[in-house]
Amino acid sequence: MTRATLQDDAGNADVAEPSHEHLGTFEDKTLREGDTPAPGGAFPWAALLVMALMGFLLIATETMPAGLLPQIAAGLDITEGTAGQFVSAYALGTVVAAMPAVAMTRGIRRKPVFIVGILGFLAANLITAFSTDIVLSLGARLLAGAFSGLLWGMLAGYARRITAPEYAGRALSVASLGTPVGLAVGTPFGSWLGTTFDWRWSFGVLSILTVITVLLALFLVPDAHGQRAATRVPLVRVLGIPGVAVVLAVIVSWMLGHNILYTYIGSYLRTAGVPVPVDVALVVFGAAAIAGIAITGAVIDKGLRRLVLLSLGSFVGAGVVLIIGQGSVVAVLAAIVLWGIAFGGAAAQLQTAISAASGDNADVANSMLGVAFNLAIFAAGVAGAVVIGTFDGLVLPVVMAGLAAVALFLALAGRRTAFPR
The missing domain is CATH 1.20.1250.20 (MFS general substrate transporter like domains)
Structure with missing residues (x-):
């Protein structure tokens, strides 16, 4: 492991950078002082649980319409087959937008990208909750999938950057907790809510939870540098x-x-x-x-x-x-x-x-x-x-x-x- 001296944002020449001889260590040491915890640092439970909450919302939003197809079809006066495209449009947005969105934003500091991603996702869900037009609704689902792709693409690297290196795998496990919880709890609850009341309530509740998530992210999730230009491939x-x-x-x-x-x-x-x-x-x-x-x-x-x-x-x-x-x-x-x-x-x-x-x-x-x-x-x-x-x-x-x-x-x-x- 070699050490190279870099200048931090304040101009201090005291930031050490590891060599990239071992691809398994990718933590970006160009972060501002304090952005990346040193080995043995405290585990960032609060920040990682906020990321897990966002993952929960992404999974629940993606899969929930599958349990509400009759209600969505009746509400928008369409067939259940057309209502099924709520799921397909979301997945398509993720497939199409994930890689270019992450590639275009990878040099930007992580917290602003995270916040913008959550706000974009929130806007898409709000449009879906209030839209009465199937074309607008599918467009909103496509947009939600696109922001989902951006968020999923950046969360793993973000979680590792704010965690001491020896806990990197554990950090990803905590940040990924939202996936099984979303499948086990979020999707059935959203389906029950939409069936008991109205399918728009499901998206409304997800929107409320998203507002809570963005507020928690503002206060509990630390910032981190994006990827340095010299290392972008x-x-x-x-x-x-x-x-x-x-x-x-x-x-x-x-x-x-x-x-x-x-x-x-x-x-x-x-x-x-x-x-x-x-x-x-x-x-x-x-x-x-x-x-x-x-x-x-x-x-x-x-x-x-x-x-x-x-x-x-x-x-x-x-x-x-x-x-x-x-x-x-x-x-x-x-x-x-x-x-x-x-x-x-x-x-x-x-x-x-x-x-x-x-x-x-x-x-x-x-x-x-x-x-x-x-x-x-x-x-x-x-x-x-x-x-x-x-x-x-x-x-x-x-x-x-x-x-x-x-x-x-x-x-x-x-x-x-x-x-x-």
């Missing part, structure tokens, strides 16, 4: 950094397998003859996912590679149990718990891996991660429909186990750059 070259493409391939295969079963879990339960309601299965999965991210946060900084391999192996095992244990409530619920635990820490594990592989270009790499996630969601919807249309729901865990096995092979093969020992 074009988008295409970021993809060529050793290990990045492998991590992205693992994400696509892993999340495709997950979403194929998760999206059509009702079809599997009906075909398997298991008397477990879909909402119960999803709540069990969500609770297990929260446990999974807690486990990940406790051990991720000590053995990322082993953790990823164990998670993928658990996915394969859960798929096998769902195949051979069909008809048994105990076996199916046990498999769902194993599946949820393995999924809970996946986002933090993959963000940590791609951040370490990409070094200073972690923000752009994480925007690619978000695109890969959303492409997997898109593909899972189509592939799952083909599977249950051609075969039946019992084939879904076979597909999940097979794709998880492919991801496991890729992770094993990426032992030098993507998931090093």
Whole structure:
């Protein structure tokens, strides 16, 4: 590790910068004095929990309309198929805007970008809550997805920059907590709220929570520098950094397998003859996912590679149990718990891996991660429909186990750059 003297914002020549010989250490030491905690510094619980709250809102906003299609269709006088585009438009906005938005803002200080991203997301949700025109509503959902892509792309790097280096993985685990909580609590609650009262109330409550989040961010989240110009790499070259493409391939295969079963879990339960309601299965999965991210946060900084391999192996095992244990409530619920635990820490594990592989270009790499996630969601919807249309729901865990096995092979093969020992 070499040390180079740089001038900070006040002109003091006392800021040390690590060499970039090891891509696993990407903390930007050009931050103002005090922006990046020194090793052994206090863990920024408050700031990271604000980030987790924002992640919760992003996930809930993305998935909630799926449970409100009849209400949205009736409210806007459209078909349920058209109402379903509320989800597609959001995902499309994320896919299209994430990488260019992150690339254009990566040199700007992090807190202003974070605040602007939240405010843009808030504006999109408010438009959706009050709009009576389907074109305007879909445009607002597209805009919400775009700001979501920006926020997801920057959160991983931001969380690491405000945390002491030895706690970087734990920081991502805390910041990622909003994903399983959003799936387990946010989406069902939003659907209940929209069904009990009116679907616009769901977006209204999300907007209120977003206002609270931006206020908390203003007071509790510290600022940090963006990426230095000298270390910025074009988008295409970021993809060529050793290990990045492998991590992205693992994400696509892993999340495709997950979403194929998760999206059509009702079809599997009906075909398997298991008397477990879909909402119960999803709540069990969500609770297990929260446990999974807690486990990940406790051990991720000590053995990322082993953790990823164990998670993928658990996915394969859960798929096998769902195949051979069909008809048994105990076996199916046990498999769902194993599946949820393995999924809970996946986002933090993959963000940590791609951040370490990409070094200073972690923000752009994480925007690619978000695109890969959303492409997997898109593909899972189509592939799952083909599977249950051609075969039946019992084939879904076979597909999940097979794709998880492919991801496991890729992770094993990426032992030098993507998931090093």
